[in-house]
């Protein structure tokens with residue numbers, strides 16, 4: 571992902587500008603989308619449920 575050097579006003583590959591040698595801050599990342607959080611929560615619940623089933627199956 572290309573970053574932008576404010577001093578040289580040009581795109582920069584990597585985290586350091588080749589022209590002025592300044593550290594270039596990466597573009598602020600978007601917060602984790604709520605769909606991802608939802609997906610992760612559903613996955614955790616599903617895996618937990620599967621483990622519960624497996625344990626109860628093994629117990630019998």
Ligand SMILES: [Zn+2]
Nearest residue numbers: 575578587590
């Ligand atoms: Zn620069």
